[in-house]
Amino acid sequence: MAITLAFDVYGTLINTNGISGLVKTLVGNKAISFMDSWRAKQLEYTFRRGLMKNYVDFSECTRNALDFTCEQLKCNLQPEDRDRLMREYKVLPAFTDVRESLEKLKSANLRLFAFSNGSAPDVTGLLENAGILHFFEDVVSVEDVKSFKPNPAVYEHFLLKSNSVKTNAWLISSNSFDVIGAISYGMNSVWVQRNPDAVFDTWNIQPTRTISSLQELIPLFNI
Numbered sequence: 034m035a036i037t038l039a040f041d042v043y044g045t046l047i048n049t050n051g052i053s054g055l056v057k058t059l060v061g062n063k064a065i066s067f068m069d070s071w072r073a074k075q076l077e078y079t080f081r082r083g084l085m086k087n088y089v090d091f092s093e094c095t096r097n098a099l100d101f102t103c104e105q106l107k108c109n110l111q112p113e114d115r116d117r118l119m120r121e122y123k124v125l126p127a128f129t130d131v132r133e134s135l136e137k138l139k140s141a142n143l144r145l146f147a148f149s150n151g152s153a154p155d156v157t158g159l160l161e162n163a164g165i166l167h168f169f170e171d172v173v174s175v176e177d178v179k180s181f182k183p184n185p186a187v188y189e190h191f192l193l194k195s196n197s198v199k200t201n202a203w204l205i206s207s208n209s210f211d212v213i214g215a216i217s218y219g220m221n222s223v224w225v226q227r228n229p230d231a232v233f234d235t236w237n238i239q240p241t242r243t244i245s246s247l248q249e250l251i252p253l254f255n256i
Contacts, residue, residue: 039148041206074098079181088179127163134247135168183214
């Protein structure tokens with residue numbers, strides 16, 4: 034059976050810091066704190082909603098996190114500025130190592146899927162804008178399950194949608210909670226440590242492999 038690679042999207046393939054220039058224009062020297070809070074709250078809201086079984090589209094979690102961050106940091110952004118940030122979030126760029134790595138993996142007949150908390154239309158548009166959608170066999174979204182990573186049901190849904198089995202399926206993610214979720218479910222998982230200062234969660238669960246660039250997937254799968 035062919036190896037299946039499930040690529041997380043936000044922060045793994047797509048650079049969420051690609052919006053930082055606009056953030057700096059709007060909030061000035063609060064930009065770093067703004068970006069950190071926005072991303073942290075976005076993920077926190079998915080965790081909370083998953084536990085509460087109170088699903089909403091990922092974009093709503095993103096908007097709620099944006100509004101919270103504006104209030105927390107006393108950034109008086111007008112509705113049109115917040116709408117502009119949300120629109121920019123739909124056209125974020127891919128990391129520089131993504132295109133070449135996906136091309137090599139695809140050429141080696143590995144099965145590639147985008148696997149995201151984002152809705153299928155949003156993720157499809159994001160990958161298409163970044164010029165990498167054609168590398169993927171399909172986009173698998175949590176929206177069908179109406180929960181979020183790291184709920185085990187989400188990883189089970191991925192295997193069903195991709196017609197894969199745990200032993201041949203690998204999650205590729207820069208998010209340690211996602212890696213731990215996949216491994217806890219029984220999949221293999223690669224942690225992409227894009228920032229050398231990033232710390233993996235100190236649980237008794239470790240990634241199957243750790244890499245700093247998607248280029249390192251090539252020798253990992255003997256390509």
